[in-house]
Amino acid sequence: MSLSATAVRRSLVAPVLCCALLAGTTACNDDADAVSAPSASSSAEKQKFAKTRFVANAGIAAGATYQWIVKPFRAGKFKKGADGRKFALIKAGLAGTLAYNRLKAATKNAKGDPTLAKAVAPLTAGIDALKDLPSKLRKGDSTDSVVNSFDDVINKVKDAGKGAGAEVKDKVPSAGELAKG
Missing domain, CATH: 1.20.120 (Four Helix Bundle (Hemerythrin (Met), subunit A))
Incomplete structure (x- = not known):
């Protein structure tokens, strides 16, 4: 059973998109402290x-x-x-x-x-x-x-x-x- 070129492309789309999204989120977030943590209120x-x-x-x-x-x-x-x-x-x-x-x-x-x-x-x-x-x-x-x-x-x-x-x-x-x- 041989896979056609279209079938190969379809099977690779999901993993490639997942990797791209994962790489994009980590690249945008170099600083670990930059995660949207709530800021502390001032003492006043x-x-x-x-x-x-x-x-x-x-x-x-x-x-x-x-x-x-x-x-x-x-x-x-x-x-x-x-x-x-x-x-x-x-x-x-x-x-x-x-x-x-x-x-x-x-x-x-x-x-x-x-x-x-x-x-x-x-x-x-x-x-x-x-x-x-x-x-x-x-x-x-x-x-x-x-x-x-x-x-x-x-x-x-x-x-x-x-x-x-x-x-x-x-x-x-x-x-x-x-x-x-």
Whole structure:
């Protein structure tokens, strides 16, 4: 069986094109560092972003704490026999979990800005102490001290942010955002 000239040409076209494309891409890219890697932000941009992220995360934590923990507590929703107590405690537990997670994220963000890092560093122990409190809220255990702990830590974080030039304003998450965590 003999191959015609056309068949030989067809069988060589694909490998020749592949080699040409491969050689062209390596020839255009002599410098290994010239690969389109993302450029690093300047330190000033990192600090601005750190403050912005800190404010956003701390604002969500503050809003969730106020809307779903402090406000229902002050309205008496956590007292035994209160109408809707069980649902209010479940939402408060979810809000506590969300607030704890956002506060942890805010402390990580604060590390990107020297002023914020100094202001927030003393609060990390208080934030870490909140870890087990959402489950206590869900169970209805010692709600007075749990609510006061969350409110106290949130106010200290807000004060630290304000002192570092990153004022935190409450951003209340919806019930759907609360459920997502």
